[in-house]
Amino acid sequence: MKRAVAVALCALVVVPAAAARPFLGVYGNATRFSSLTGQHTTVQHMYLGWGQGQTWGSSFDRILPTLGDVPLISITTYHWPSTTGVLTPLQIARGDGDSYLEALNAAIARSGRKVFYVRPLGEMTGWWSAWCAYTRDGRPKGPSYSTAAFRKAFARMYLILHGGPAAQIDVRLARLGLPLVSGDLASNPFPRLRVIWGAQAHGDPQVPGNAPARYYPGDAYVDVIGDDPYDLGSVDWNAIQRLYEAYPHKGFAFPEWGMRGLDDPAFVTRMASFVRSHRRVELLSFFNGKAGGAYDLASKPRARAAYRKLISSLG
Numbered sequence: 001m002k003r004a005v006a007v008a009l010c011a012l013v014v015v016p017a018a019a020a021r022p023f024l025g026v027y028g029n030a031t032r033f034s035s036l037t038g039q040h041t042t043v044q045h046m047y048l049g050w051g052q053g054q055t056w057g058s059s060f061d062r063i064l065p066t067l068g069d070v071p072l073i074s075i076t077t078y079h080w081p082s083t084t085g086v087l088t089p090l091q092i093a094r095g096d097g098d099s100y101l102e103a104l105n106a107a108i109a110r111s112g113r114k115v116f117y118v119r120p121l122g123e124m125t126g127w128w129s130a131w132c133a134y135t136r137d138g139r140p141k142g143p144s145y146s147t148a149a150f151r152k153a154f155a156r157m158y159l160i161l162h163g164g165p166a167a168q169i170d171v172r173l174a175r176l177g178l179p180l181v182s183g184d185l186a187s188n189p190f191p192r193l194r195v196i197w198g199a200q201a202h203g204d205p206q207v208p209g210n211a212p213a214r215y216y217p218g219d220a221y222v223d224v225i226g227d228d229p230y231d232l233g234s235v236d237w238n239a240i241q242r243l244y245e246a247y248p249h250k251g252f253a254f255p256e257w258g259m260r261g262l263d264d265p266a267f268v269t270r271m272a273s274f275v276r277s278h279r280r281v282e283l284l285s286f287f288n289g290k291a292g293g294a295y296d297l298a299s300k301p302r303a304r305a306a307y308r309k310l311i312s313s314l315g
Helices: 002-014 030-037 060-067 089-093 098-111 147-162 166-175 237-246 265-277 301-314
Strands: 023-028 043-048 070-075 116-120 193-199 224-227 251-254 281-289
Touching: 023 030, 023 070, 023 301, 030 281, 030 301, 043 060, 043 281, 060 070, 060 098, 070 098, 089 147, 098 116, 098 147, 116 147, 147 166, 147 193, 193 251, 224 237, 224 281, 237 265, 265 281, 265 301, 281 301
Parallel strands: 023 043, 023 281, 043 070, 070 116, 116 193, 193 224, 224 251, 251 281
Antiparallel strands: none
């Protein structure tokens, strides 16, 4: 099994994502999830609030070994359980969060992982995200949260996380009209570090200014496109298809997907079909949550059986 994982890792690093089988991951206890589904979990998903693990040498390096062969870290602007952001997108774009990003850059370099996913500020098109440009009723939240500010914030995060000589980073920041970095950074080149731009494909609220494309910083600042489909009674597969088609030169990922309070094997079947028919899908990470929670597959016997048969065999 370890040899198989090593081969898969090498395949994703050396060749385009379409030539490799997708990595399978989970948010939740990986050992328990494997017992439920038979999945060999390569990716362990973890959320980090802004500033969490700032002293990376003592905390992050202790946590990293628990994140599987391929870590997936989602960065938020808040400290859970609060969902109020400690920084706005405009502040991040202007460099107010650089010390945190530089610490993470160094930790990624030290990790030695052959593949490392980072998803900064995911689901930016969802009103529930502190960094969304719109309120739930469709009102813009102002310049500090605008889609223009988000695009520049994401580009800055991308450049600092990938790192390299300050002179090279500064040229790209200057073109964006953004402050320069303080010095050279560790180099985390693509395809080893893969930064995911992960939207909700249809946007919520569904107002024109909140469309995913309005948040897109450009191909130069994105490695992988992502979407988080959740079955809450229905899933907009047409929107997911449009998102997939909009960026044909990028790998595609599902950093989160799941069911809340539903036992829907048809959703699992549709996901398996999508992955098999869309060759750029490189990551599929299920949101299982805590044991006994609304998302836990243990309480969904029909969906669990479909997962074991159709999804676990993909990795």
